[in-house]
Amino acid sequence: MLHYITINIDGADIKTPKGVSVLDTAIEYGICIPHLCHVPGLSDIGACRLCIVEQITNSHSKITASCTLSVQDGMVIRSNTDKVRKLRHNIAELLIAKAPNSRAIQDIAVRCGVKRVRYPFRNENCVLCGRCVRACSELWHANALGFIGRGKERHVERPLNIRQEFCKNCGYCIQLCPMTITPCDGPIKPGKEYLCGNCESQLIIAEETSEKCVWCELGKGFNCARYSQC
Numbered sequence: 104m105l106h107y108i109t110i111n112i113d114g115a116d117i118k119t120p121k122g123v124s125v126l127d128t129a130i131e132y133g134i135c136i137p138h139l140c141h142v143p144g145l146s147d148i149g150a151c152r153l154c155i156v157e158q159i160t161n162s163h164s165k166i167t168a169s170c171t172l173s174v175q176d177g178m179v180i181r182s183n184t185d186k187v188r189k190l191r192h193n194i195a196e197l198l199i200a201k202a203p204n205s206r207a208i209q210d211i212a213v214r215c216g217v218k219r220v221r222y223p224f225r226n227e228n229c230v231l232c233g234r235c236v237r238a239c240s241e242l243w244h245a246n247a248l249g250f251i252g253r254g255k256e257r258h259v260e261r262p263l264n265i266r267q268e269f270c271k272n273c274g275y276c277i278q279l280c281p282m283t284i285t286p287c288d289g290p291i292k293p294g295k296e297y298l299c300g301n302c303e304s305q306l307i308i309a310e311e312t313s314e315k316c317v318w319c320e321l322g323k324g325f326n327c328a329r330y331s332q333c
């Protein structure tokens with residue numbers, strides 16, 4: 104039997120099952136906390152840091168990722184403070200500098216208020232979110248993909264280059280990868296990167312049609328597209 108507890112997010116008292124994460128609770132309640140590496144049903148690794156919130160305890164606050172934070176009775180969370188927004192904006196800016204050729208990342212950056220990117224564009228083809236690796240191992244127990252290396256060398260690789268023996272051709276790694284959705288105008292050429300804002304237009308379309316934005320598709324059911332306050 105589920106045991107329910109009460110936590111407070113952004114002033115709202117929310118009853119939620121014990122053991123779930125703060126991010127899942129917020130999403131379930133309809134509070135939009137931006138996230139990228141979180142995939143419903145898969146384990147959370149806290150890779151992207153976009154889901155940061157402020158946890159308030161005895162007048163002290165701590166910034167923490169909400170996807171790896173389990174709910175506790177009486178917990179007080181603030182998801183949209185100046186401090187959180189500023190840090191999240193910087194995280195989104197770093198992400199879009201790393202991967203300007205992903206429309207999903209563009210969506211996230213625009214929704215986090217990024218209009219100008221102060222960091223050099225790197226045009227990488229992976230943001231190390233680990234969505235593919237976890238889908239492969241946790242949904243299919245295939246373990247055909249894995250992280251290799253540390254620091255700047257860290258990347259996703261097939262273990263021992265024998266993917267075909269392990270791979271079950273489910274296609275989930277590609278479906279869940281935020282890098283597979285290119286911007287409307289196609290890949291941005293090095294040196295010509297810009298935030299076109301088309302993804303924000305996509306949000307306006309979403310508001311009119313109740314469709315989901317690219318990010319929501321990746322989030323599988325995270326129906327926050329109607330809100331622009333993220």
Ligand code: SF4
Pocket residue numbers: 235238239240243245246247248269270271272273274275276277
């Ligand atoms: S297509 Fe292959 S490598 Fe990709 S998630 Fe499925 S089993 Fe893993």
Ligand code: SF4
Pocket residue numbers: 228229230231232233234235236259276279280281282
């Ligand atoms: S390949 Fe795609 S899904 Fe996998 S870690 Fe990189 S960005 Fe994430």
Ligand code: FES
Pocket residue numbers: 137138139140141148149150151152153154155168169170171
């Ligand atoms: S969604 Fe929480 S760190 Fe990425």
